[in-house]
Amino acid sequence: MHKPLRFPAICTLAALAAVVFPLTSSAQTFAYVTASSREVDVINTSDNTVVATVTVEIFPSGVAITPDGKRSYVANDGSDSVSVIDTSSNTVVATVKVGAGPQGVAITPDGSRAYVNNGVSNDVSVISTFTNKVLGTVKVGRYPSGVAITPDATRVYVANGNSADVSVIDTFSNTVVATVPVGYGPSGVAITPNGHRAYVGNGNHVAVIDTSDNRVVATITVGTTPYGVAITPDGKRAYVANWLLAQHPHRTSQALINVLALDFIPLKSPVLRLATGSDSPTLGTWPKPAEQSLPARRRDKLG
Numbered sequence: 001m002h003k004p005l006r007f008p009a010i011c012t013l014a015a016l017a018a019v020v021f022p023l024t025s026s027a028q029t030f031a032y033v034t035a036s037s038r039e040v041d042v043i044n045t046s047d048n049t050v051v052a053t054v055t056v057e058i059f060p061s062g063v064a065i066t067p068d069g070k071r072s073y074v075a076n077d078g079s080d081s082v083s084v085i086d087t088s089s090n091t092v093v094a095t096v097k098v099g100a101g102p103q104g105v106a107i108t109p110d111g112s113r114a115y116v117n118n119g120v121s122n123d124v125s126v127i128s129t130f131t132n133k134v135l136g137t138v139k140v141g142r143y144p145s146g147v148a149i150t151p152d153a154t155r156v157y158v159a160n161g162n163s164a165d166v167s168v169i170d171t172f173s174n175t176v177v178a179t180v181p182v183g184y185g186p187s188g189v190a191i192t193p194n195g196h197r198a199y200v201g202n203g204n205h206v207a208v209i210d211t212s213d214n215r216v217v218a219t220i221t222v223g224t225t226p227y228g229v230a231i232t233p234d235g236k237r238a239y240v241a242n243w244l245l246a247q248h249p250h251r252t253s254q255a256l257i258n259v260l261a262l263d264f265i266p267l268k269s270p271v272l273r274l275a276t277g278s279d280s281p282t283l284g285t286w287p288k289p290a291e292q293s294l295p296a297r298r299r300d301k302l303g
Contacts, residue, residue: 030087032072034060040074040083042090052090056083062104062147066111066129073114073127075102082116082125084132094132098125103145108153108171115156115169117144124158124167126174136174140167146189146229148198150211157198157209159186166200166207168214178214182207188229190238199238201226206240206260222258 030051031043040060042052058078065072065087072085075098082102084094099118106115107129114127117140124138124147141160144167148157156169159182166186168178186202191211198209206226208218223242230239238260 032063032065032074032085032087034063034074036060037078040072040085054083054085054090054092056085056092057081057095061102062116064105064107064114066107067109068111071129073105073107073116073129075105075116077101077103077119080118082114082127096125096127096132096134098127098134099123099137104147106147106149106156108149109151110153113171115147115149117147117158119143119145119161122160124156124169138167138169138174138176140169140176141165141179145187146200148189148191150191150195151193152195155211157189157191157200157211159189159200159202161185161187164202166198166209180209180214180216182209182216183219185225187225187227188241190229190231192231193233193235199229199231201229201240204242206238220260222260226258 029045031045033041033043035041037059038055038057040054040056040063041050042054043049044051056074057076059076060074061077062075063072070087072087074083074085076083080098080100080102082096082098082105083092084096086093098116099121101118101120102116103119104117112129114129116125116127118125122140122142122144124140124144126135126138128135140158141163143160143162144158145161146159154171156171158167158169160167164181164184164186166180166182167176168180169175170177182200183202183205186200188201189198191198196211198211200207200209204222204224206220206222206229207216210217222240226240226242228241240258240260
């Protein structure tokens with residue numbers, strides 16, 4: 001039996017997922033990081049110290065915070081569940097059973113729903129954050145490994161790692177309304193703050209989808225296996241983490257992270273294929289080409 005592609009959770013660079021939010025009652029900001037087989041670390045970003053460790057279920061993967069900062073939703077890949085953490089006490093207040101192999105979580109801008117992509121059962125669980133009950137399940141492509149929601153909360157974009165496409169879910173009906181071919185092994189997906197574009201990492205490219213008609217309007221060459229994609233709040237930059245290179249940091253011929261200037265891309269038809277170089281949107285990379293290897297401590301964390 002063919003086993004689905006399995007990736008470790010990765011949001012930025014290492015084999016972990018992290019989300020940062022400001023505590024509503026103070027000026028402090030905390031990061032919630034899934035970094036072990038059954039734990040979530042809470043880091044105070046002012047001094048980068050771990051201030052709490054929350055025990056969840058097996059192999060926590062993706063994590064997302066509600067817009068009001070009161071709850072953290074953690075997808076537990078090894079136990080087919082989502083742990084709900086109260087951020088004021090850093091305790092688990094609910095455990096929600098979902099599909100098989102949950103990988104990531106995205107929460108609607110109004111905080112009312114959480115969408116969880118389940119990599120083994122090939123579906124997305126829709127959770128009410130008011131009741132922490134599953135409202136419905138949406139079948140998508142094979143091995144959904146990334147999920148993102150548009151700012152107006154009308155669409156959910158799900159990257160299907162084993163079917164080379166992206167499923168677009170209508171949040172009103174919770175049905176798939178479009179399927180967008182993007183290339184081999186799509187994983188990370190992020191949407192611009194204005195909701196006009198979805199950026200999807202796949203193979204060694206990033207596919208750019210126009211959300212108005214769900215058409216790929218550009219592909220950008222980056223590093224190998226761009227698993228993580230994040231866009232700055234002003235929508236001007238995209239940071240792309242290349243997972244395979246992170247697992248083999250001695251390979252310094254390519255970058256672990258590509259930094260893209262989104263306003264460079266002249267999104268017009270036909271589909272543009274943009275390589276890195278002087279005529280590309282790539283602003284920079286990390287590490288720099290002159291760097292021969294990562295420090296030993298960083299290598300341990302990555303591989």
